[in-house]
Amino acid sequence: MGYKDHPQFWQKQQPRVVGDVLNRPYAIELLGDIRSKTVWEVGCGTGYVARLLAKNGALVYGCDREESMLALAVKEEALGIRYSLQDITSTDYEDQFFDAVLCVGVLIHNSQGKIKKFLEEAYRTLKPSSPLVIGVTHPVLFAPGSPSRSGKRCWVQHRPLEDKPYSYFESQMFREDYYDKDGDCFTSSVYSHPVSAYVNLPIRAGFRLTEVKEISFPKELTSEGWGMAYGYPAFIHLKFVKPT
Template sequence: MTISNYDDFAPAYDADNAENLLNNYYERPAMLDLVGDVRGRRVLDAGCGSGPLSVLLRERGAIVTGFDSSARMIAIARKRLQPYADLRVLDLGDALPYEDGAFDDVVASLVLHYLRDWDGALAELRRVLRPGGRLILSVNHPLVFPLSVEGGKYFPIVEFPMECDFGGTQATLQTWHRPLHAMVDAFHEAGFRIADIAEPPVAPDTPAELLPNGSTRFVSFIFFVLEPEQR
């Protein structure tokens, strides 16, 4: 049986996420490199899942707040982080229960590509950032869809169901493909400027047997550091 709700496969996803190539040796190290020194900074982990990035941010001295739409993911995150982090079940794109300028940084790790419309989510994430704050995010690289789906076209914004195996649990991740120019347009329309774009290699400690064809670089995710423009 193939399932598509994170509540249905949260434990299997969490276990796989802790040790696989794409999350453990590629995406999280890249996010941490972009975030940099977070000692004493108030960081919102938007779409925090089971909390692996939140744990690393807290270990580096951040004051962490997080939310996710999956109650089972948040339950796992709370076992790891409470009472040291405020964790809630919330949907990205809805109005967030945080004050304007509440955070020094927001991280959004592999979450925006689950949304067809980015406008509301980006507007809320900008609202809760203080002036001079940063939004650091990762999403599916825009080349993944046309390279991996037969007949997949680059330019339209289209549904991109991704079939995954998490330790024998089959799941469908209901994502959306978005071309680069549409990402950039959405950032600017929400009042952000792009401070950095990254397509990094894997972490130096990645086991060689995990690397596809021995390559430390491949098309998977793309990373952005955004800063609110002054209005």
């Protein structure tokens, strides 16, 4: 099961999963003022984030490698968004074309080798002094003892559970079960990259790190049955800038 097989899970107009509340809005905020800016939304899927960007005044380009996801995206509000079927590691965008690049919930689905190639592409297509914002599930969730590996109800579960040998510093593959507010589940394969990988790979690609934000689980969501304690890390956001 994955994006190709279950695209309807991501067809939405309103927040549906925890990431819609704690991940995507905060990542967009890190971009700063995007009015009249040209923004690349990486791995745009069904276009939910692309539409948020467009409604904030951006000229949005969204690419994805799954045709089934893009087929749903083009059925929603157009908002001037340019969608294309492309792999994020090799695109046909021009050099120094974008004013900003946003990559949310995508890199955990890629090996470090592919992340490196994507970052080279992001660096090539970004204008100097422009931001790259990355948002991912917090790596601490993959550790034994975390809510997502307990087997109990949680907004996300990483399997195998406690019986999987684990080293924080090694990128390992897990099966991720991601639940929405109605209890429906989306399953895909993800990597448990350490924070150092998300920091150092962009730096090696030429970017400069300017800000890191860790998003914890708020009190208002703990009472809604998401299965995570108040204050536990949920997502991490990193803002980089391409030097002048």
